[in-house]
Amino acid sequence: MSTYAAPVRVAASRLTEPRGVGLVGIFLGTLAAWLALPPLSARTLLWPILVGILAVAAGIWTVSRGAGRVGWGAVASGILGIALGSLATRSSVGHLETVVIWSALLASTLRYATPLTFAAIGGMFSERSGVVNIGLEGMMLMGSFFGIWGADKTGSWILGVLIAMVSGMMLALVHAVFCIQLRADQIVIGTAINFLALGITGYLFTDIYGARGIPANVPEIPDISLGGLKGVYFIGPIFGNLNLMIWLSFVLLILSYVVMFKTPIGLRLRAVGEHPRAADTVGISVYATRYAAVITSGGLAALGGAYLTLGFIHNFDQNITGGRGFIALAALIFGKWRPFGAFAAALLFGFSSALGDHLPDYFAPGSSVPQLFNILPYALTLIAVAGVIGRSIPPAAIGRPYVKQ
Amino acid sequence: MADDALALELRGITKKFPGVVANDRIDFDLRRGEVHALLGENGAGKSTLMNVLYGLYHPDEGEIRIGGELVSMGSPKDAIAHGIGMVHQHFMLIPVMTVAENIVLGTEPRREGAILDLGAAEKRVRELSVRYGLAVDPRARIRNISVGRQQRVEILKALYRDAEILILDEPTAVLTPQEATELFKVLRSLADEGMSIIFISHKLNEVLSIADRITVLRRGKKIETLPTKDATEAGLAKLMVGREVLLRVDKTAADPGATMLRIDDLVVADDRGLAAVRGVSLEVRAGEIVGIAGVDGNGQTELIDAITGLRRPASGRIEIAGRDLTSADARQVLDEGLGHIPEDRQARGLVLEFTLAENLALEDYRRPPDSRWGWLFPARLIARARRLLREFDVRGGGPSARAAALSGGNQQKVVIAREVGRDPRVLVAAQPTRGLDVGAIEYVHKRLIAVRDEGKAVLLISLELDEILSLSDRILVLYEGGIVGEYGPETPEEELGVAMTGGGRKVAAA
């Protein structure tokens, strides 16, 4: 296939160089602010926000492809554009109220992003080692149920979280055995994993809690109240009272970056995902590495699920993850299989969800237009994998079972 | 009983695979500081033996001694621990990673216990490359450096792990003769420093020029070990093949007719957008075989792709029988009377899961009698297949057999049957005998001559100089994307070799 389009691709690649995309992002950010100003004077926040998000997306993409300065510039200009645009469109509303709305929106963004961050970073371990993991959704769901079940049975949220992790790892182990040892098709098995998780959690939930639902007194993961931040302008309302798991996700982010790119473990894991035979010939066990990576991914995805039930929604229902595992997968791809890229994408996707929650105020009561914001993450990922603005390139050996000689 | 001077001893190594005994009680020993060549045809068991030694295969029988001590190789890890390094035929390098990362992978220097110390790694790589004269930039990414450099990285990988025994599997297959000469120098100096080297090859001249001793394998068995000074090319060839080898094919002088394939000033870009073919002009006339000689990676792939319509040229012109097909796609080119025997029959020539009948229809299925208005007639496919299989003497299955079930030689016959059976004006044959046994090679060669004698134009692209010399009526040498000279069929191999490295003088086109 590749042989057909070589000259075309040469031309196209110049247009889509990271710097170019970054510059487009900066332009879009400016546009976002300008849209709300005369003579256009957009009445709703919709347009500044949409265009601003595009700017941020372009920025993230640019950063993850190595043109840091232009990229961050685009991210900043996008955020600024949204902020200015919102100020302009809501000039009638008091300044204080705007700040309140925005800090609430950003705090909400973090809450929506966190389950995605855990699952996406989990997915990174698995996929970087060469095992496709579309079972993330199922592993998250396991964490969601077993987290709340564990907390209920043991009376401790810590044990609940641990039980959640174990449940995710168990399901991941199934994925690993079938994908690595038995060399089954990784996508088929991922689909099966999702079915299984739906069945297992649905079955147990109905059997155990069917009539009454989850009791109200299940221990929850505590919020961390930072007293010192309380009065701080803007920052206080965002970071002053976040769930412990959100802070943990920041720690995980840094830790996973270090492990993946600064340690021998990460080097080996990436080698296994790029060229397993080469890794094998220098004495690295491909199977062991992949097992460890897949099981880690299950544990992390389950953590994201546990946060969902124990730290965010405080309840469980069948299929409560509702596709978050797939969004996490999208975040991972959009972030180019890198921790910070995935995190930035998760934030962006979280922001879309938060908007879906908070925006209805801006439209006629009950309007269904905010539903459209939920499309954004998927459309952006589609664009990213399609390479319209460049390309997310997966690890070379992803999806291929390794046969030891 | 252990001999101090022996770095390595293999005794009675047997390795069976389902259906074959790849190694049959092979004995092999390696002295300290010698270059010991392992010579044999494709499939003779050379690579299997070395994979056993390197811990990638587990032998069914036999023992391995290193420095006189009995060892067992459970995995490459054990082999590395025993000081064995291996340079695989297909490099075991990770394209997206740097030279230093590739070299230290698996035995990484660390600081504070867990952090990868890339600085130390790069320093060590620099030291090694200075010491052994293997210049590479430790920070360069593998995908950005030449094949010759990549091979150096492979050798450095072994040296980094303090290898005392170095195995090189067909190391010159991907190198230019110049790079090969350089490699030989490096190997010689390594051996002088006490390194023991196993050099796997099927090329006689190479083995004679680098090895101290030569062990010949044939069909999984060790035939003989002899010092190089007692060996001759003809003698080795006989040991390798088991009978006298005919190096030339019988053919009459060519009787060229009208020009069938004409290429003018062709420029073709490779996958990365760089010009791989740079201004090639050539013509092939009816009734002659024109051979294109050259080291791999000098633009052959791109040239073939351009002629066969798989890759659009950046500039220049391609004509078949006077028709301009420069920007035609593969189907148009095939329909204009081009036959194409692709380089890799399993990957490009055949759909292995298809039946032979389906494979033989791969290019004509769209036309009557195979189909009409999009409706396929399987019975007609089978009828045609039956005729072609008989005509081209394909054995191992009828029209309904799957292609995968055939031997390599018969698979190649199927490809030839399809391409020649379409009665093309021009036949492009790329590496038509790669990986075939002697009998099959003879068949392919005779067929190509027969095609020529039927008055078709044949363009033969091969990396095997012998093949080019024995089949071609005219020889063109391709070097760095350009034709650097034209030669007759009686040209000495050495002269072509020089031209293939860019050293030849241009001869006016005949």
Next chain:
Amino acid sequence: MLATPPAPPEGEGPGETVASRFAFYQRAGGVLTPLVTTVFAFFIGGLVVLLITHKNPISTYKAIFNGTGLNWFFPWISHADRINAAFNLQSTLLLTTPLILTGLAVAFAFRAGLFNIGGQGQYAAGSIVGVWVASSLTGMSGFPHIVLAILLGSLAGAGLAGIAGFLRATVGAHEVITTIMLNWIVFWLAGWLFGQQGPLQTSRERSLTQSNDIAPNTHLHVWWGNPILQGLHVGFFIAVAMLVVYWIVLNRTTLGYEIRAVGYNPEAAGYAGIDVRRAYFLAMAISGGFAGLAGVIDVLGWKFVLSVDDVQGQAGAGAVGFLGIAVALLGRNSAVGIFFAALLFGALLNGTSDRHLDPAVFPPTLAENLTLLIQGLVLLFIGADILVIYLWRARRRVVPRKLARTSST
């Protein structure tokens, strides 16, 4: 200096593409492995029943079986039972109908070496367009209206999958990722379309987030059973006809030949002059067309209206579109296999639904989840067919064989 990039990691395992892997499994496993797999999955499902709920798995399965209506085929059941069984069987076949089509969708893409995991989105696209066409244009007479709805609905599915096919063909974007993304885009689009003040929201009641009802003359004819109790509509025959179409297209047309060649070996197909990109695009589009058709038929056959919850609630892995993967895999991509696999899953879905399962024997809410579990297990074991193949080979290896010689070919 021109550098050839190092050889990519070698193609490992039985085959490079989904299609060739399949061919391999099929040769190695035949019709036996799907049967063994299914029995095994049911066996484990039964163990779950036993361990967790301490109910008797055999009587549970028997109750589920009776709920499927498959006992209608038994000559010995009483007249009263037969009436009941007929009703159950109609429901089962009602569910089998879309499963055949979504199974065909997945299978057709498989044959081109593509994995269409977006059947659910294409199904939704088909339903949305179907309900839109059938609920508007009320002036049209029945038959052309139905045909139009079916055509446009199938096209919607084809178009959606076609995007994924186009992206795969032009820039090489992996269809698994793109189809998942397209699924969600459609789900949220439905939320907007049928949501409050959405463009296609019903005019009946502003708080209802659903479409208008389709015109009564676009309801598909019920040919077996009582239309009030939702007997079996003619859509079943459309689905069965599509099985035939599937076989014919693949085996008797040049397009099918191209798609199979590309599925097994895209490189060789390209060398032989087949337009690989066209094949990818068409295979995905046709595949999506099957799924879209499933969507329209369900809307015209028994749903008659589409709500936001209906579309978004099916986002989970348990829906018809996703089940199509299991159907295609269990049916080995063959027309006959797909029919029986769809029947199995249709029966399972129906037999465990609260309408058909006797709650005294087993709670239907639990049984629904049991179905999911069994589906997961079936997929798992089908995916691991190679396990069976290993055992097969291991058995053969024990037989001593004459030592063959190594030779180079």
